[in-house]
Amino acid sequence: xxxxxxxxxxxxxxxxxxxxxxxxxxxxxxxxxxxxxxxxxxxxxxxxxxxxxxxxxxxxxxxxxxxxxxxxxxxxxxxxxxxxxxxxxxxxxxxxxxxxxxxxxxxxxxxxxxxxxxxxxxxxxxxxxxxxxxxxxxxxxxxxxxxxxxxxxxxxxxxxxxxxxxxxxxxxxxxxxxxxxxxxxxxxxxxxxxxxxxxxxxxxxxxxxxxxxxxxxxxxxxxxxxxxxxxxxxxxxxxxxxxxxxxxxxxxxxxxxxxxxxxxxxxxxxxxxxxxxxxxxxxxxxxxxxxxxxxxxxxxxxxxxxx
Numbered sequence: 001x002x003x004x005x006x007x008x009x010x011x012x013x014x015x016x017x018x019x020x021x022x023x024x025x026x027x028x029x030x031x032x033x034x035x036x037x038x039x040x041x042x043x044x045x046x047x048x049x050x051x052x053x054x055x056x057x058x059x060x061x062x063x064x065x066x067x068x069x070x071x072x073x074x075x076x077x078x079x080x081x082x083x084x085x086x087x088x089x090x091x092x093x094x095x096x097x098x099x100x101x102x103x104x105x106x107x108x109x110x111x112x113x114x115x116x117x118x119x120x121x122x123x124x125x126x127x128x129x130x131x132x133x134x135x136x137x138x139x140x141x142x143x144x145x146x147x148x149x150x151x152x153x154x155x156x157x158x159x160x161x162x163x164x165x166x167x168x169x170x171x172x173x174x175x176x177x178x179x180x181x182x183x184x185x186x187x188x189x190x191x192x193x194x195x196x197x198x199x200x201x202x203x204x205x206x207x208x209x210x211x212x213x214x215x216x217x218x219x220x221x222x223x224x225x226x227x228x229x230x231x232x233x234x235x236x237x238x239x240x241x242x243x244x245x246x247x248x249x250x251x252x253x254x255x256x257x258x259x260x261x262x263x264x265x266x267x268x269x270x271x272x273x274x275x276x277x278x279x280x281x282x283x284x285x286x287x288x289x290x291x292x293x294x295x296x297x298x299x300x301x302x303x304x305x306x307x
Contacts, residue, residue: 016052019045025067026285029074034091036077038065044079046091056094060087067109071116076133078119080107086121088133098136102129113154120161122149128163142173144190148199151213155205160225162211164200169193170213172225191228195221202243206250210267214241220255222267232270236263245287247294254294256286264294 021040044058063082086100105124151164170193198217220234239259
């Protein structure tokens with residue numbers, strides 16, 4: 001995938017102007033044609049990622065929008081807010097499909113399953129909730145964390161859900177048994193992954209099932225979610241790790257940090273093989289395109305860039 005251990009190049013491809021307050025979350029469609037943002041101004045904005053033109057604003061939340069997500073088919077958007085609600089929108093006509101209520105405090109994260117049928121939300125109420133995207137029905141409540149649930153990820157095979165918390169732990173929940181597709185089945189034992197010394201800010205699964213967690217303890221940990229075994233402890237960042245993302249082939253994991261670097265690690269050896277350093281505007285997000293290109297964005301200011 002990579003020809004050698006050289007630095008990433010840095011290109012400011014686009015600027016997305018017009019935000020009136022701090023941008024809390026950025027989500028891209030898989031083809032990187034659409035960019036969605038959630039802002040403290042209570043608005044969700046949809047941009048054409050190629051032209052940097054804003055397509056529309058989605059209004060309705062009565063508190064800061066803390067997280068946004070878009071389905072793999074780019075048909076639906078979810079937004080979670082300080083107003084304790086989640087909203088599911090249809091991209092085609094910007095229509096509100098569902099107003100999801102149940103959380104007791106601010107919703108900090110929303111994530112769609114890969115097939116777009118499920119949505120998981122994490123909140124300051126220390127719980128994660130699972131929703132049916134088509135009907136808006138709440139399917140499950142995941143309890144056990146002792147602090148904010150900041151990050152959520154579905155495994156590619158639909159077997160597991162990972163939640164990362166400010167209680168310094170990652171929990172892996174069984175969504176269904178290996179011989180059943182019934183997502184309403186009884187939850188099996190929950191694995192609690194200990195080891196981080198700071199808040200867990202990001203979790204991600206690779207296609208083959210490896211789990212990564214990024215923490216404010218400045219480290220990334222790679223786990224086997226089936227048994228909770230720690231595979232690698234990745235050190236090198238000098239600031240909080242804000243995001244982690246696997247390459248499409250699962251051979252590399254990227255991490256974005258407050259130290260203004262984005263690093264790429266070999267998941268087999270645990271070595272950092274590439275990095276983007278300097279002027280990254282405190283990278284808050286990182287993701288790989290289908291072709292393996294790494295994209296990073298700074299989302300803490302009102303002008304967004306991606307590289």
